[in-house]
Amino acid sequence: MTDPLADWIRTVHATLLPDSSAARGASWGPVRMVHRTTRPNWFAAIDNAWACPSFDQPGEEFTPTDGSDEADRTDRKARTIRINVITAAFVDIPPHIAPPPLRRSALGPRGEAPIPPGNSTRLTWEEQGDQVVGWDPQSGCALLLRSTPLNGYDLVSPMRWLVHWGIAAAGGILMHAASVGRPEGKSVRGALLIGEAGYGKSTTTLACLSRGWLTCGDDAVAVIQDGKSWVAHAIYAAVKTKLSHPASAPPDLPSAGVNSVTWDIAGTKRVHLLSSTDSQTLCQRMVIDALILLDPDADPGANCVAATPAQARLRATPSTLLPLPFEREAALQRIGALASQVPATLLPRRATLAQTMIDLARLLPGSTQLP
Amino acid sequence: MLYNRNNVKDASYLNMEISDGYGAAIIRPILELDIAREIDGPTVIADEVGGETLAINLNTGSYFVITTGSLAVWNALASGVPAASLLIDDDDPRATGLRSFLSQLLEAGLLREAAEAKAAPAFEWSAEHLLIEQHTDMADLLGLDPIHDADANVGWPMRKPE
Numbered sequence: 001m002t003d004p005l006a007d008w009i010r011t012v013h014a015t016l017l018p019d020s021s022a023a024r025g026a027s028w029g030p031v032r033m034v035h036r037t038t039r040p041n042w043f044a045a046i047d048n049a050w051a052c053p054s055f056d057q058p059g060e061e062f063t064p065t066d067g068s069d070e071a072d073r074t075d076r077k078a079r080t081i082r083i084n085v086i087t088a089a090f091v092d093i094p095p096h097i098a099p100p101p102l103r104r105s106a107l108g109p110r111g112e113a114p115i116p117p118g119n120s121t122r123l124t125w126e127e128q129g130d131q132v133v134g135w136d137p138q139s140g141c142a143l144l145l146r147s148t149p150l151n152g153y154d155l156v157s158p159m160r161w162l163v164h165w166g167i168a169a170a171g172g173i174l175m176h177a178a179s180v181g182r183p184e185g186k187s188v189r190g191a192l193l194i195g196e197a198g199y200g201k202s203t204t205t206l207a208c209l210s211r212g213w214l215t216c217g218d219d220a221v222a223v224i225q226d227g228k229s230w231v232a233h234a235i236y237a238a239v240k241t242k243l244s245h246p247a248s249a250p251p252d253l254p255s256a257g258v259n260s261v262t263w264d265i266a267g268t269k270r271v272h273l274l275s276s277t278d279s280q281t282l283c284q285r286m287v288i289d290a291l292i293l294l295d296p297d298a299d300p301g302a303n304c305v306a307a308t309p310a311q312a313r314l315r316a317t318p319s320t321l322l323p324l325p326f327e328r329e330a331a332l333q334r335i336g337a338l339a340s341q342v343p344a345t346l347l348p349r350r351a352t353l354a355q356t357m358i359d360l361a362r363l364l365p366g367s368t369q370l371p
Numbered sequence: 372m373l374y375n376r377n378n379v380k381d382a383s384y385l386n387m388e389i390s391d392g393y394g395a396a397i398i399r400p401i402l403e404l405d406i407a408r409e410i411d412g413p414t415v416i417a418d419e420v421g422g423e424t425l426a427i428n429l430n431t432g433s434y435f436v437i438t439t440g441s442l443a444v445w446n447a448l449a450s451g452v453p454a455a456s457l458l459i460d461d462d463d464p465r466a467t468g469l470r471s472f473l474s475q476l477l478e479a480g481l482l483r484e485a486a487e488a489k490a491a492p493a494f495e496w497s498a499e500h501l502l503i504e505q506h507t508d509m510a511d512l513l514g515l516d517p518i519h520d521a522d523a524n525v526g527w528p529m530r531k532p533e
Binding site: 109196308309310313314317318319321322328329332333336339340 | 412413416417418419420421422423425427429430432434436506508509
């Protein structure tokens with residue numbers, strides 16, 4: 001079936017390609033994103049955000065960097081999802097290229113273009129965000145078009161829709177969650193921290209990092225089923241904490257000791273950019289052994305309580321799914337499967353992060369040492 | 372069960388019967404129990420885990436938990452079984468509870484009319500256990516519609532062909 005939107009994406013992609021230059025791309029599990037840009041001064045800063053950056057090299061094949069064995073590597077190569085994205089300004093599109101075949105009134109609440117049944121093209125036109133993002137999975141061609149350079153949150157968590165679509169195509173979910181864990185043999189095993197904004201995901205993550213644990217991403221984590229396991233894949237290297245009054249912060253919130261560069265966004269968030277290469281704070285792959293449901297409303301002294309799959313699904317789903325364009329039914333079902341297969345626990349907000357760490361160490365299977 | 376008008380947030384889907392026998396404006400909604408319905412997709416998505424269904428209205432950002440005791444009735448209603456088919460006869464004492472449950476599902480925008488009615492499967496259910504939990508805490512995640520609340524005259528943000 002002919003897809004005019006896919007044709008438009010491929011046409012614009014081919015038109016912009018000669019004037020674009022290679023930038024750093026990234027990989028997220030089986031998804032490989034190759035990045036070229038017509039505006040390095042606008043989009044090069046994106047490259048600092050990736051947890052698993054990689055350079056575009058013609059003919060280069062996707063190679064996992066997690067130490068997995070050869071059979072696993074071959075299998076991963078076979079199911080690699082490629083996103084060849086060109087970032088550009090709208091004015092870089094030559095005048096002879098017609099606008100995309102879209103009617104504004106037909107766009108969904110997130111700017112989603114309607115996709116005919118049987119077609120896999122994804123395109124959003126976010127007027128407030130001044131941004132168009134499109135992907136034609138058949139050709140791998142993708143576009144990120146803007147009128148202005150990126151700033152604020154977009155610089156530390158860029159291309160979120162492309163990440164979401166790629167992960168969904170790989171059978172996974174872009175979860176609104178944080179992740180913490182510890183090395184165990186060749187792999188890292190840990191937990192997803194689940195809770196709405198303000199529940200303490202990032203604060204808990206920082207506390208873990210300051211005690212030598214690792215994270216596989218904060219706020220947005222790719223989660224993909226791999227055999228009988230669920231595996232988190234890091235996307236962004238940043239941990240964003242809320243800038244709050246010192247009196248409302250945990251008394252033992254680490255202010256130092258985490259290997260990161262920090263800066264503030266709009267007086268509301270502090271960004272901690274972790275190093276993606278030193279393996280001291282950030283891991284690229286983490287086996288998920290537990291779902292930790294952060295529960296700020298519970299009695300701080302209450303015991304941790306096992307949660308049902310339905311409870312875990314309810315806590316994880318809305319804030320993950322509602323902001324996303326496309327693939328939401330699949331995401332709902334996958335979160336349900338994750339919640340059914342990975343044990344979940346309700347964790348009250350403790351008076352100190354040290355107490356939280358004791359709980360986490362007890363909840364993760366195989367943990368024998370307190371932090 | 373009698374309903375006060377103030378308790379009916381959106382009665383557009385209801386057949387209203389007004390009784391003025393006592394001079395009071397009493398409104399009794401008569402839900403059409405013979406209508407077959409289905410999930411109002413793709414606006415509404417739903418999935419069952421651990422004996423509970425989570426249904427999300429993507430237009431409003433509201434989400435709903437249909438609890439274990441309601442699950443069989445929900446599955447029937449959402450798959451084209453007319454509510455009336457779940458009752459033994461017109462005098463079935465569960466009719467009031469079923470009517471209330473269906474009213475909540477419709478008010479939540481979870482169901483629409485289906486083209487074809489299905490036969491009711493045999494199962495036991497109790498009106499006392501029919502329950503739907505509504506959560507609206509995420510509705511603000513949707514915020515203002517970024518597209519349709521914007522200026523309708525703004526066109527595609529690239530240069531017009533010369």
